[in-house]
Amino acid sequence: MSKPRLPYKVTEADLLKWKSEPLLPFPDRSDMEHPKGFTKTQIYFVDSSGLGAPGEAALTIPAFLARLKAGCYYAITGVGQFQVFVTEYTKGKPA
Numbered sequence: 001m002s003k004p005r006l007p008y009k010v011t012e013a014d015l016l017k018w019k020s021e022p023l024l025p026f027p028d029r030s031d032m033e034h035p036k037g038f039t040k041t042q043i044y045f046v047d048s049s050g051l052g053a054p055g056e057a058a059l060t061i062p063a064f065l066a067r068l069k070a071g072c073y074y075a076i077t078g079v080g081q082f083q084v085f086v087t088e089y090t091k092g093k094p095a
Contacts, residue, residue, distance in 0.1 A: 008025060058083045
């Protein structure tokens with residue numbers, strides 16, 4: 001049986017590392033239902049090609065990484081040719 005692809009919890013160490021090595025290490029959940037036990041808080045439209053420019057509809061990877069919050073969970077929830085949707089979650093029910 002395959003392991004479930006749960007959203008990735010971002011840490012302060014991740015945020016520091018990704019400033020010098022931009023990365024999108026989030027699981028692809030684009031073919032899956034909303035993860036149980038998580039609350040959706042934000043959806044980001046992100047350029048995944050590395051060729052995007054500031055001011056375009058999709059956030060550049062550095063602009064997206066600047067919006068991440070340590071302690072929140074993230075997963076890719078939509079995939080296009082050059083962009084992805086990344087959903088931010090918190091664990092638990094909405095406040």
